Every structure is written in structure tokens, then in C-alpha cells.
Amino acid sequence: MFFENNLAFAQSLDQQDPLHPLRDEFLLPSQHGAPVIYMCGNSLGLQPKSARQYMDEQLNNWAHLAVEGWFEGKTPWMFYHKELKGLMAAIVGASAAEVCPMNTLTVNLHLLMVSFYRPTATRFKIIMEAGAFPSDQYAVESQVRFHGYDPKTAIIEVAPRSGEDTLRTEDILATITRHDGEVALVLFGGINYFTGQFFDMPAITKAGHAAGAIVGFDLAHAAGNVPLELHNWGVDFACWCSYKYQNAGPGGISGIFVHEKHFPDTSLDRFAGWWGYQEQTRFRMQKGFIPEAGADGWQVSCTQVIPMSLYHASLKIFEKAGFMAPLRQKSQALTAYLQFLIEAINKDLGFEQYKIITPVSESARGAQLSIIAQHKAKEIFQALVAHNVLGDWREPNVIRLSPVPLYNSFEDVFHTAARLREISTTLLTPKQ
Structure with missing residues (x-):
């Protein structure tokens, strides 16, 4: 241009x-x-004017319905997350069943790694970008230690070449291929927070699967910023925050993606909680966890209504924009x-x-x-x-x-x- x-x-x-x-x-x-000329949406997005309206609707439900708000009103809290799922799916390229709003980003990263980082004696390494956001580094280090491995040997970081600022895709792919047989998880940011580099996610996913690894992404700087096709690319899992490009307020609710190919896998471990239990029988209060179908089965605590209402306001603007x-x-x-x-x-x-x-x-x-x-x-x-x-x-x-x-x-x-x-x-x- x-x-x-x-x-x-x-x-x-x-x-x-x-x-x-x-x-x-x-x-x-x-x-x-x-x-102010605001050029900091990569850190915190601006407040939608409609955010107060969406939040007030839920505060009014609380005021007038109290506990009955879980099942009564225009948007019963028990099912409120379903109001967001289709909108979220359009932003990350998924089906509504594959996404769910819940928790915060690093909490979700840990919960997903419980299911998808499954090291063995021979396949235990994690490949990630050097200079990933510190929270990701801390999460990965702690997960590796939790499984009894040393981060110095279990974590492989791909760094830019000498004199360069960003990663070459061929170096990422070569590193994955070189560790074929010993890499359990490839975990990258969709976009690196420091350099702003948008990684070739389809190529990384393909190479990771060819090496026998699970592939996941932290999309904190990518979701709502760049087009994503998580389902079509075959990404195994992903999570993101909503307060940067998706304008859901400071500390806003996070989102997760789990590819539908994993839904039938009953061998997957997870840290279970009541809200991930099968929806139709949840209130029977029975022992023995039975997960709800889809990404909703990774929920732990009950839905965060007020944070979701702020996210809902912004997602409707994305819809107005044509996604x-x-x-x-x-x-x-x-x-x-x-x-x-x-x-x-x-x-x-x-x-x-x-x-x-x-x-x-x-x-x-x-x-x-x-x-x-x-x-x-x-x-x-x-x-x-x-x-x-x-x-x-x-x-x-x-x-x-x-x-x-x-x-x-x-x-x-x-x-x-x-x-x-x-x-x-x-x-x-x-x-x-």
C-alpha cells in the first residue's frame, strides 16, 4: 500500500x-x-461502553433473583458460559464445543498441562520459545519438576540465531525434528509478547505431531489479534487471556480450547471439579467424576458470572466487526x-x-x-x-x-x- x-x-x-x-x-x-492516543492494547484493551450494561444486567439478576439467578432470568448463570462459546469459537477458529471461558490464563495452562503433558521415561521433554512470557516459563518449570524431571534437561528453548531478534521457522521445526522420540510437548506462544513475532502455528503443529508430541499454544497475544484456525490446524490445546486484544477488563476471564479429537479419550488425566461434572446430573452431588462433554469438562469451579459479562460485551463488538x-x-x-x-x-x-x-x-x-x-x-x-x-x-x-x-x-x-x-x-x- x-x-x-x-x-x-x-x-x-x-x-x-x-x-x-x-x-x-x-x-x-x-x-x-x-x-490520550492509546497504543497499549497489547497489554490492556480499552473498556467497551457496553461493559457496564452487561455487568449491570448480572448485578440486577443478583439483586432481584439472588440464588435463583442460577436458573432464572434472561441469562441463567448455570448456562451463561454458553452465551459466549460461539463468539469465542469464531475468534480462534474452533467449534463451540471446543472452547470454554473459565479461570485465568496460567491456571488454565496448568490445568491443560495436567491432561496433555504426560511424560514417560524416554519421552519427557518440552520444546518452547526462548524468551517466552515469564508466567509460561514458571508454569513449565513447575510442571516438569512436579513430574520429577530437571528443567535444565527437560526444557528445550529455541532461541534466535546470533545477531537476530526473532526465530526462524526452519530452526523451530529442525529442533522439533531433532528431538523426535523424546519430546512430549511442544508449547509455544502464538505471538511472542516481546518481539511481536507471529509464529507459524500450522507448521509447528504439523512438525510436533510428526515427532509424536502434543502441541499447545498460549494465545495471550494472538487471540483477538490475528486470525486463528485452531481446529483445522489440528492444535491439541490452547488457552488465552481476554484482557488484551479482547477487552474484557483487567484480570479478565481466560478461555481454553481442546480439540474435539481428544473428547473420547477417557485416559486423559485432569484436575476435576464440580463445574466440569456432567451437566445433567451435576446436582445429584454424587461421587465419581464424570466429565461434561467437550471443553466444558475441563471446568473446575463454578462459572465466573461478572468477569464473563465483561467478556460478553467485547465479544459482541467482535461480532459486529465481522470477527x-x-x-x-x-x-x-x-x-x-x-x-x-x-x-x-x-x-x-x-x-x-x-x-x-x-x-x-x-x-x-x-x-x-x-x-x-x-x-x-x-x-x-x-x-x-x-x-x-x-x-x-x-x-x-x-x-x-x-x-x-x-x-x-x-x-x-x-x-x-x-x-x-x-x-x-x-x-x-x-x-x-
């Missing part, structure tokens, strides 16, 4: 954007009496425009002050650019915040900017770059 570095051009793109009206579905933050295909098209254009403008800043400065470590290929990234600021990185980030541009800081010198297609505009992107240009000129131009 041809871009121009001027406000009129950015505004013309917004006028042509069929998704632009969705911006009005969200509450935009302000600072010092002025609106992921139109959002992806806009997302790629927003991120490409941001890249174009940052490269123009470097050109004007006469050196590469801003090194983008997120892949250049649009198919290998989502709605995020991770940018190394070579000089005065923290000062520049703080100046951006002071100038009402809210991105995300990662030590030692990385600024993450995330234009989200549901609520960010091309004008947002233009003004972000314009303020970055002004700050750079002020802080980096030698004083005469």
Missing part, C-alpha cells in the same frame, strides 16, 4: 475505513484534560503505516535511532511493533507519555506500540509518529 506522511492522508484512510465507527464503542482515556478477517485487514494497514512513519523519522535523523525488531512481513506479526530506541530510550518513552501517547515499555530499551483495529485510527498512528518525531528532534539533535 502507498502511504503519505501527512494528516490529510491519515484522515482520508479513516474516512474510507468501514470499521472506524467501532471506535465509538469504547471509552478512550484522557490525561491532563486531553485525550477476524476485516479486523486483520485493517490491522495490517495500521501497523504498516506506523512502520512507514517510524522509518521516515530515522531517515530524517540520518541514522537508525529506532530499530523495529518485530518481523517486517505482515503475515509474521500482529497489531504490534516492538522498537529498540538506540539512544535515550527511557527519556523518549516518558516524553511520549507526557505528550499523551501511551505505549508500553520493556527493559532495557524497547518501546512497544500496538495500534488495535477495533478502536485505533490512522490519525492516531500519524499523531503518534509526529509526537515521536518532535521528541526525537528535541532530545537527539546536538545543541549548537
Whole structure:
């Protein structure tokens, strides 16, 4: 796409954007009496205006129905998760039976690893990306130790080549193939939180299965960001949070995916709880766990109604947008425009002050650019915040900017770059 570095051009793109009206579905933050340009959806999505309505409906049910709310009212709590399942499935490329909203992300990762990390004396290793989000690292380390193995020998991390910032798909696949016969689980992030690299999930899944391993993904930075086809790709399991690109509020409820091919497998271990018990006979209170069919059988505690109501509000906006295909098209254009403008800043400065470590290929990234600021990185980030541009800081010198297609505009992107240009000129131009 041809871009121009001027406000009129950015505004013309917004006028042509069929998704632009969705911006009005969200509450935009302000600072010092002025609106903030929000570029931090990769960390916490904005609040839908409808969130309060959806939450109030459940608070009113609680107020007027009390305990009867479990079975009475417009959305009885006993079955409320079913209101979300079809919407969730459309975002991750699954059937409604294969997904379920429950718990929080790392809790779900542990619960799924109970079922799908089944090490033996010869096949016990886990392959994951180096630099995965720390919570994933801690979960994997503790699971390995729980089974009596040493993380130093049981966990294989695939790292970028020397001098490179992101992983090559061929290196990931080669590592999986090299450990054929000894790898029990391949567990990757769908998108790496630090670099913004979107991994080739179909290729990783295929290679993992060819090596005899189970394949799972943490989709914290991928669900609601990029198109996913978990069922068609044959992914065994996945989990994600809902508070980043899916705008379900801080600490929002998580979601899980379990491929339907595993539903008949009665040998799978799981940490069972009452809410995962067979729905029709759950209230008989009988001993002997019988799981509910599908992903719902991995539930443990009773449904979290208030967090689900916030997630429900956002999912309905995704439905209004047409789910992921139109959002992806806009997302790629927003991120490409941001890249174009940052490269123009470097050109004007006469050196590469801003090194983008997120892949250049649009198919290998989502709605995020991770940018190394070579000089005065923290000062520049703080100046951006002071100038009402809210991105995300990662030590030692990385600024993450995330234009989200549901609520960010091309004008947002233009003004972000314009303020970055002004700050750079002020802080980096030698004083005469």
C-alpha cells in the first residue's frame, strides 16, 4: 500500500475505513484534560461502553433473583458460559464445543498441562520459545519438576540465531525434528509478547505431531489479534487471556480450547471439579467424576458470572466487526503505516535511532511493533507519555506500540509518529 506522511492522508484512510465507527464503542482515556492516543492494547484493551450494561444486567439478576439467578432470568448463570462459546469459537477458529471461558490464563495452562503433558521415561521433554512470557516459563518449570524431571534437561528453548531478534521457522521445526522420540510437548506462544513475532502455528503443529508430541499454544497475544484456525490446524490445546486484544477488563476471564479429537479419550488425566461434572446430573452431588462433554469438562469451579459479562460485551463488538478477517485487514494497514512513519523519522535523523525488531512481513506479526530506541530510550518513552501517547515499555530499551483495529485510527498512528518525531528532534539533535 502507498502511504503519505501527512494528516490529510491519515484522515482520508479513516474516512474510507468501514470499521472506524467501532471506535465509538469504547471509552478512550484522557490525561491532563486531553485525550490520550492509546497504543497499549497489547497489554490492556480499552473498556467497551457496553461493559457496564452487561455487568449491570448480572448485578440486577443478583439483586432481584439472588440464588435463583442460577436458573432464572434472561441469562441463567448455570448456562451463561454458553452465551459466549460461539463468539469465542469464531475468534480462534474452533467449534463451540471446543472452547470454554473459565479461570485465568496460567491456571488454565496448568490445568491443560495436567491432561496433555504426560511424560514417560524416554519421552519427557518440552520444546518452547526462548524468551517466552515469564508466567509460561514458571508454569513449565513447575510442571516438569512436579513430574520429577530437571528443567535444565527437560526444557528445550529455541532461541534466535546470533545477531537476530526473532526465530526462524526452519530452526523451530529442525529442533522439533531433532528431538523426535523424546519430546512430549511442544508449547509455544502464538505471538511472542516481546518481539511481536507471529509464529507459524500450522507448521509447528504439523512438525510436533510428526515427532509424536502434543502441541499447545498460549494465545495471550494472538487471540483477538490475528486470525486463528485452531481446529483445522489440528492444535491439541490452547488457552488465552481476554484482557488484551479482547477487552474484557483487567484480570479478565481466560478461555481454553481442546480439540474435539481428544473428547473420547477417557485416559486423559485432569484436575476435576464440580463445574466440569456432567451437566445433567451435576446436582445429584454424587461421587465419581464424570466429565461434561467437550471443553466444558475441563471446568473446575463454578462459572465466573461478572468477569464473563465483561467478556460478553467485547465479544459482541467482535461480532459486529465481522470477527477476524476485516479486523486483520485493517490491522495490517495500521501497523504498516506506523512502520512507514517510524522509518521516515530515522531517515530524517540520518541514522537508525529506532530499530523495529518485530518481523517486517505482515503475515509474521500482529497489531504490534516492538522498537529498540538506540539512544535515550527511557527519556523518549516518558516524553511520549507526557505528550499523551501511551505505549508500553520493556527493559532495557524497547518501546512497544500496538495500534488495535477495533478502536485505533490512522490519525492516531500519524499523531503518534509526529509526537515521536518532535521528541526525537528535541532530545537527539546536538545543541549548537
